[in-house]
Amino acid sequence: MKILRSSALLIVVGFMAWMMFNLYVTYDSRTELNDVAAYYAEEGLSEVGAANLVTSIVVTYRGLDTLGEVTILFLTAAIIGLLLKTEKGTRTTPVRESSEFLMTGARILIPVITMIGVYIFINGHLSPGGGFQGGAILASTFILLLMSISNKKIGHRLLDYTEAISGLSFILIGVLGIILAAGFLDNKIFSLGTFGTLLSAGTIPIIYSLVGLKVGAELSNIILEFNQIQGDEDH
Amino acid sequence: MSLFTRILFVLLGLFITLNWGLIMSGIIRKIIARLSMRRGIKVVQPYINLIKNFSIRSQLTHGVMFYLGPVFRLSGGVGVFLFMPMIYGSIYWTNFSFTGDLILISYFLFFGMLGMALGAGEGGHPYSAIGIGRGLAQFTAIEVPMTLAIISIAIQYNSLSITEIVAAQQGGIMNWTMVTNPFATIAAMLAFLGMMGHSPFNVVMAPQENPIGPPTEYHGTFLGVLQTNRAILHVVEAVLFMNLFFGGATNWGILILKTFLIYFYTVFVGMVFPRFRVDQSIPWFFKIPLVFGILAIVLLII
Amino acid sequence: MVNPIYIVAVLLGTAFLLGLFRKKGTGIIALVALAFPVFVSASWFFHFLSGNTEVLNFFTAGAKPPFSINLQLGIEEALFTMVINVLGFLGYTYLYRDFKEQGIKSTVLFLILIMGLNVLIMSRDIFNLFVFLEIVSIAIAGLIYLKRGADTAIAGFKYLIALGVISTFLLIGIAFFYLFSGTLNIDDFLNSNLPAVKGMSMAVFLILMAILLELKPFPANGWALDVYQAAHPGISAMISSGTATASIFLLYKLLPLSSIDWLPYISIIGAITFIGSNLLGIAQKDSNRLLGYSSVGQIGLMLIIIGMAPQLGEHFNLIFLTVFISHFLAKAGLFWISGIIKKDNIRQWSVLRKNKLLLFMFGFFLLTLLGFPPFPSFYGKWQLIMELAHGSQFIWLALILAGSFFEGMYLIRWFGFAMKEKDESEEKLTIHWEKMIPPVIFTVFVMGASYFANNSSDYGHTLNLIPIYFVIALFLLDFLPAFVKNSLVIASMIIYSILLYPDISDDTLRLVFAGIFMIGGVLTLFAGYSVKGKREGFFPFVVMMYAGLIGLIEAENLFQFFFAWEIMTLGSYFLILRGKKSIKHAFNYMLFSLGGAYLIFIGFALSYFGQDSLDLSIISATTLPGWTYTLLAIGFLTKTAAIGLHIWLPGAHAEAESDVSPMVSGILLKAGAFGLILLFLLMGAEQSEQHSLLYILGWLGAITAVGGNLLAVFQEDAKRLLAYSSVGNLGYILFALAFMTNVGWLTAITYSINHFLFKTLLFLAIGGVVMRVKTHNMYEMGGLIKKMPWSFIAVLIGIITLAGIPPLAGYGGKWLFYNAVLTKGWYFQGALIFFSGTIAFLYAFKLIYSVFLGQPKDKFRNVKEAPIWYLIPQFILMIGIMVFSARPDLILKPIGTMLSQSNYFPTDPLNWEDVTATTNLGYWSGYKIMIVIGVMFVVLLGWLMIMSRKAQKIKQFNIVYAGERPFTPGTTHFSHNMFSNYYKAIGFLSWPVATGFWNGVNLFTHNVADNIRRIYSGNGQTYIVHIMIYTIVIYLLMF
């Protein structure tokens, strides 16, 4: 029976593989940028002013996607909160205090990692990196924090506020784009600044900062949610 | 002919029919008695019975419909008489046959049956209802060969008018339907056996098991009315078959002879065969008479 | 005009903003936020509606597409965003309380869901679509858990994992799409005219496949069905109406990407989904899952329509929009109702009866789904079928109707449960007012949509809706006492008849049937006066039925005819459903009616093939006569309950209320006869190729007559007996019509009139009796003549007419029959007919004897005569019978004259000499026969009365009993199994072959459905495998 099932599944996956192979054989390596990409390469600098073209695409050209992306994380956090709501705060067994080693390490590392994270999202328009990456790093700080103070309770409020305010600001900036510039999420609300400097590329650094904060807060939130039900497995 | 004269002749005809019906049943029973080596009843015994029944002093009634039952029954019998042309070629004895044709008669036969059924039903006697149930059930089967035969002769003569059918049979025995359309005749005459309610198709009355069927509760005057009807109806039914299959009658003498023979035939069969149950008689009608009926039509179509 | 991007901004902003709040006031804020997009999209929609056709593009990021993402807003987008936003607003209102319980986060999810749906519709960038599709999916995945429980969790898991796989396909597709096209913008791609490469079409295949899978095609939709079943119904409403709308629009939007012609495949997928889901619905008992199947089925139908778009041409919009809006409104409404009553099993929906409004809305939405007139999808379906027929897509036509039929099966069954199943729940139905608002508003929307659909349909006519307005008015007046409404209905019917008369006075045939419908209607309504109280929900449907009947008379084209036919069916269904034990029978009735209606529909469609007008006359010019006529004939025969199709009739007529039975039996059945008349007329007598059909119909009529009458003989239920008798009588009519001769048709019309007169009379009389004795079983009655003499007289007259005994009118029919049979030469069929005529005696006697004669029963000692309002119509009918018996020439002469006209049957007419009818075979003088028999009867009666004037009245047990006395009345009344000997003899002819056959069909369908649905094993992995296999199969089909 088991063999039968496996072979049946194998046939299905085999067909799938064959299908994908058919797709694969249509691929031929690229030599040229296509029109759209070429436009980004040529006009991106002047239009957006960000050295990192990926960032200018992510934040500006495809800003709506990014908004959606942020929303997805936001959604995820909200859903996890919703799903795990009833199970929180019932921790009965006291959690072992974190080890000295971890606490000390965390005390040293947390500022450093936070700094790196902030750096990454602030410099998103200049170098590889950006809001998501920076946010993720920030969230890792939070994990460390959580681990080091495992016996203390951490409220959601700060994270929620960060999330909400940064999200709102993101949208506000987007709306300002309609009012002050050519469209929603247009970064040319104010001047693009000097190319290559930190405060260039219009709203991109701001947005990326907001995104970084938001992503950090959201991921942290998710982690927090998971963490808070940890230890309940005993019953 | 004025309406008055017509009514006069109708009444006269009715009188003759009634008397002939009574006498005929007396004769027939006399014959039956002789067949079984008895002296048998007096020929006028039916008259005596009739008088006796009308002379019964006390009467009971179960209700209005019980009362109306015999009226319906007698109306049925007299009605069939009224719509039947009795003597061919005579304007005096055609009764009211101008109002309707063969179909009228074949359906008016039910009028009396229905009335009888209702009256007997009102009596509240279970045997009455059992008898009626049997009678109706059997009648549906009888109707099939009968209908086929009627259709057959209607095709044959291209008419539903009895007068025309009789007219077409004039001029000798070879013109009778009996000869020209033997299958229809056989089918109809087999159906006729059932219609007359003699053995083997007398399970309706079946005195031994079901006292006397529908008229169980009828007595005295009511019974007298029923007997009167019976006398009339037997003759008229015989006349119907005579008209349809045996060339009709041009005068009362021939009518009396032919109806006697036709009626006697049913009694004769009854003497010979034992009684069928309903669930035997119905399949029987669906076998032989039905085949003859179908043959009668098929042969004509071909 | 507000930039639609603000919809995104406001919804998302509010969602973020809510994070700042704790509980207080969040609900109101969210509600306001949700009202905003309604306003925006509606303003745009009306902007476009008022003549602005320019499609607007909104850019983001200050750059032009394809480099940035743009949103497009045309009339289509405006419409779809509008409906979604309205749904969102109402859906939120509906879920207000639940959201309050579950906290802000759920509200946030809902806002984002609506936002996502809006962008899905407007966005023109593929990747952006992907992102927002994921947003919608994830939001749904969270909202599923609004109703907490183990089921919900696993449903959510299955949903997510399936969506994960689907989105993988989508993303691969997008990646390769970008690779080959170099753009992500739809418009840009469409303008660029790139050469079709295989990789490109495969990428598009993956994209479209993912969208299709999002639409939950059968059978790769197990994950979605679980969600429907497990989720909070408020959320299921959003999924079913909201996301499905967005997805189908997405598909519509993305279809042009493909270089391969996807449309046939879409149609095939749609057809499989439509039929498959609806078939599976038959075996389903869980209400939410059933709604899920229905949703999927409806989407299948929409897919078919999209796939058929080229064939439908200019009618596409109407067809699609009506079907879409019906599904959208009705499905959301049904889910909402489901959430209010909180019952899982469809049998438990009887709890709906505790709230009239809910019940009304439930029925309303079901009918909307089913596509009955005047609901919008009726127009859509009509147009669709007609166009398909026009384009000779006959298989599609059959498939669509088959799917619709399956859908009808479970929806009607469900409705029956709601109306009639025993309500076992003890507790009161708690209804929060805010949960009632959305379905009420959607009900109003359905009405509005119906109005618009009627106006925008080619065949729509304001006049069509007049009876509907009347029905609605009666619904609104339902609080009035019954007699007021009854008077109102009677008055309106009389007035309408008077108004109608000039229109049809020159067409005797129509006049006769209009007379039957209208006079019969008024007479039967008289009986309604005996009902005390309000009689809620009776009069609207009476009006509906009669409006349908009259609509048939008035119909000038196929559309009007079918419209009226459906209205009539619907009204009568509701009337039949009112009976106490009618749940099963009304279901059968509706099922057969629906089947019949669909056959008629196909018949009409086939006759439309290759023609341009919808006039009734196109039937005679049909290019596919064999199919058309056969289908139409079977369709009408379903209504006249020809043998084999008759099994719905006895129960439906017998279990209906006392005054409904005469309506449906005496009057409604004539609709089928009228349909046949119309059909045969249009077939034309001279079309020799139809002789075989007529010949078969003739035999069928004869067999029906025998079968119906024979079955009636063995009934113990008085009304059932009469119902079977109707089957038999309609057999006569069918037989006579099939002659296609002058006298034959005269016979049929005489029979129609006769049957109307005596069957209405009998049903009224027996109905009155049943009303008093409260049982249908004849053997329980007996001896009622003394209690109900007038009813007895009515029944007596009725059965004399029924049996065709002279002098009453029934004999005229028999006489005409003989003439017709002999003229036509159908002797053996004729013999069968006459045989069945004698069988009629058996049941006629059984009826009158068992009920009125024999032994009176103790418990019926105090019963009174039937109400006077039952007797009045009976007397009018009796007078009618008497007049028709004495002077048949009054009616038959004009009909004969009309039939002798050149376009009917000029040869061999019935001749009239004064009052005597003659043919070349025989003669019949009803008037004289009446006089002769009357005089004779009176004379003999007088004589006997004189002879036995002194008779002693005696009582029931004063019978001779072989020296004994009867035991009890019950054991003395010979009635039960009265014709057992007859059964012994020819009972085998009454074996329930047809019932067995249809039961077998039913069982087979159920088994098929039950076996097929086992593919939904409940295992999430199996569902993924389904998705993969489905994709592979489609791939293999396409490449």
Added chain:
Amino acid sequence: MKLFEIEYISLIAGFILLIVGLWGIISQRNIIKMIISFSILDTSVHLLLVAVGYIRNRTAPIIDSSVNKLNAANEITDPLPQALVLTAIVIGVGITALLLTYALKLFRQNSSLEINQYKSLKW
């Protein structure tokens, strides 16, 4: 050999991972393993996306000193897929997190992670 070029390798790796992921989803009974398989599936798509955007011998799409601003179009790889993959990753994270949450939920309710134990909804 074309096949050993980096874009082909990543493409093939992507497709193989895709198949592995699919196989894992449909064959592994354990919910956690299914989620892991989903992650693999997700990753495979990211890999594919990046591979699609790759152009051999070009540099990252960041206009810094290593890129000639005026000739950027001929020196950088396609930036768009990279932007897309960023979004896709986040979405994948979201879905994975949700799946895990549901898995947790299921485990809490039924103390089982076998997918075929959860058949209460069917037919």
Added chain:
Amino acid sequence: MSDKKDIHEDKFLAPENRKHVVIGPDGEEIHVDPLNDYFCTDMPKVEKPYKGVMEKFLNWARAESLWVLAFGTGCGSIELPPLFSPRFDAYRFGVAMRPTPRQSGVLIISGYLAVKTLKRAIRSYEQMQNPKYVIALGSCTINGGMYWDSYNTINRLDHYLPVDVYIAGCMPRPEAVLAGFMKLKERIKKGDAEGANEYVEKLDWYKANQKKIIKDWNMPDYNW
């Protein structure tokens, strides 16, 4: 004593003849008293014969058309069928058997009459129509015959029914029965056979006699 009698009567009243209550279709209670409700409780009247020739003619007809109720009570019933055999042929005298008392004029009590059978005989007799005649067959009907001291056989039939003709013998042969018919005819033609009216006139006496011997009366006083 009277108390005892009541109990006595109650004991013999058949269950179905006791008063009881049934529920009507509307839920109302209906009180049923079977003996009064099912049976006509009127008493018969004397039916006066016509005067003169008319009555003579009718009596002739009645005499010539004797319809006998086919009701055998005792061993004598075996003697009746041969009456209609070719050897005796009672038909020729207008005698015929009828299965129902409604249509019969002659009741033949053919032999001993047990109390149980007496009840049936009374019922059958009362159900016959006026004029009606009773022929008692055999000595058992005259004085009890060999059952003269039986505990359940009546001794004198004419205490219970008005007898027109007694035919002595144990058993009388069919010839004797025929002779009895002749005798009956004579009586009818003379106008003497008015047993039906006599029965009505002396109904109280007959009923008292009947009730004295029939304990389980169980029927109305007069069976129409």
